[in-house]
Amino acid sequence: MTIRGAAYVAGIYEHPRRDIPDRTLFEIHTEVALGALADAGLAMSDVDAVFCDDTAGFGPMSLVEHFGLRPSYFDSTETGGSSYLAHVGHAAAAIAAGKCSVALITLAGKPRTGRHEVSFASGSDAGFESGWGIAGAPHTYALAAQRHMYEFGTTSAQLAEIKVAASIHAQYNPNAYLPYAVTVEDVLNSPLVADPLHRLDCCVVTDGGGALIVVSPEVARSLNRTSAKILGHGEAIKHTNNGGIDLTYTGAVWSGPRAFAEAGVSVADIKYASIYDSFTITVLQTIEDLGFCEKGQGGKFVMDGGLVAPFGKLPFNTDGGGLCNNHPSNRGGITKVIEAVRQMRGEAHPAVQVPNCQISLAHGTGGSLGSKHGSVTLILGQEDA
Amino acid sequence: MLPAPAPVINSTTAEFWKATTEGRFILQRCDACDIVLWFPRRNCPKCWTENVSTFDAQQTGTIYSFTVVRKGTGAFKDAGPFVIAYVELADGPRIMTNIVDCDIDALHIGMPVEMVFHDTGEGSALYRFRPASR
Missing domain, CATH: 3.40.47.10 (Thiolase/Chalcone synthase)
Structure with missing residues (x-):
């Protein structure tokens, strides 16, 4: 099985702001989710899969609770800035396997106006790849x-x-x-x-965020908006x-x-x-x-x-x-x-x-x-x- | 001297860090597949056996890559420009470290370096390198 043609990116949204002191992390997740759903012509109630990184709380649980959803599929693969591309691939595979049909992928963060710390060395490398003055x-x-x-x-x-x-x-x-x-x-x-x-x-x-909606071919065909095919x-x-x-x-x-x-x-x-x-x-x-x-x-x-x-x-x-x-x-x-x-x-x-x-x-x-x-x-x- | 913040130490790395306080740099070797391990671990990352032993490594190497950090943060805030590098040890592994006691403008990839130890004051010493004396 391949994912070629098994799923489409039907909705996108990039938060327009670069400084967001007046919103919480989770509010930004909601804002970008609703933006991407509106772009696709879908509603939050259509979402049956949620994907996020591990800065969005306790795995995917915090965000799913925040959105008020009950997804049949979730994934919080964390590979830093490449996470969301992995989420697209994983969503396509899940859709191809029949696990879900409308996947929501969101990112939000506030490194400019909020607290933001990510450790590059938190596994068995701790002590050997940190402590040399590496600050970023x-x-x-x-x-x-x-x-x-x-x-x-x-x-x-x-x-x-x-x-x-x-x-x-x-x-x-x-x-x-x-x-x-x-x-x-x-x-x-x-x-x-x-x-x-x-x-x-x-x-x-920058502060900000973005969201993607990945859908099945059937859903993509039902939408008025042009999708991008995942090859x-x-x-x-x-x-x-x-x-x-x-x-x-x-x-x-x-x-x-x-x-x-x-x-x-x-x-x-x-x-x-x-x-x-x-x-x-x-x-x-x-x-x-x-x-x-x-x-x-x-x-x-x-x-x-x-x-x-x-x-x-x-x-x-x-x-x-x-x-x-x-x-x-x-x-x-x-x-x-x-x-x-x-x-x-x-x-x-x-x-x-x-x-x-x-x-x-x-x-x-x-x-x-x-x-x-x-x-x-x-x-x-x-x-x- | 460059700040020497204490590293995180756990049950697997305690032996390694204790040796640094005695001026020794120990490496592990897998008894089964004979590879040198870096960083310390209980299991060989090639064959996953626990049959690994330690040896006192040579304290020399060459610079594999380096960068001059122009302004540090945290403990390094007032350190001035300092050098982060990968040194390729004579025993093989490329390890992340600092280069100290050097003319920053004279550093180059391939430069021979020798190990020095900077006591953290908390039961460990950071292994760093300076240009080799000979």
Whole structure:
């Protein structure tokens, strides 16, 4: 059994705000859930499956209670920012198995105006991957960037091109946290956070959230709204491998082929890609690992507008991405799916809408390139793909 | 000196951390499949046997990757720029650590380093590295 064509993304919603001091975490979950349901033309009472990360309370129980639902299926898979892409794949599998027909996936968080702490090392690694002064994701992602530069000659200016491309797109998004274009020089002149990563190599920190509605083909057909067909899903966890970590590649080397095989498509078929962009280096390594270019050639690939929509080699993150638009709850996965669905519907901003966008890819990287992370790849098609 | 906050210690890692207070860095080796383990565990992560033994590891290695954190937080708030790194030990494992007592601008991947111990004052010492003296 595959999930190819077994489910559709019928509703999306991205919270328009980036500072939300006046709402609780759970109120934001409700707001985005109702937004995505309205987008699909469905009601909360139609929901029979709930998916969330483990920042939403006690597994899925708190949120289900909060929503007042009695779902027949639930899942609180937690792989950081890639969780929501995993949820889409898991929802599609559950729908294919007949366990549910309308799945609600929500994300909410308030790292700007609320308390927000996530531990990268809370398992048997505790004490060995913390305590070195690591105070956030930039410090460990920088280790990956430094090694990639050493092995392949990647430069800071090449990493900066990724931010520049995202910023060109962000100009057209009035909700973006940084809605203006920057130059390579702007990135290189921004302060070093953790060598070789500058401040502008890092994503924004925003309050906010988003939601997705994944439905069965029968439900999708009954709706007036255009859906995106789920063609393939692959997931993988890459970790330190018993002291054998290799910082030059990501779990996309495993999740990508799984998704492509299920979808029955190749990289040449991908017209648009939402690539997880916690940092510029995250994008660079992912592009290589998904096979858009040879390993080590990502730096060359992103130069000369390679990522700029609509006519670059691989138009990416047309909402401005996590680098410029939104990284709600320090997790960029749900907005990756949301913008891919906009592209499939032809509803991205006209300046960045990719013409004839029949097949797209969304990829999430949650956790850290510097130690362990969950990689999830989704391939989406237009409704009749 | 860079702050040395005490690590979390549990029943599996107590032997490891006690050794650090004696200036020893111990590693485990699986008696069944002969691989070196990192970090300490009860079961080999390759064959899952509990037949693992410990040995005093060489306290040398090379820098596998590093970053200069420009401004720390928490205990490291006033530390100034400091270095987080992966060091590839002479015995094999790549371990996360700090590089200390160094010229930050002279650091490079592949640089030989040697281990130093920074006492936490709470029954453990952090294993860190400085450029090798020879």
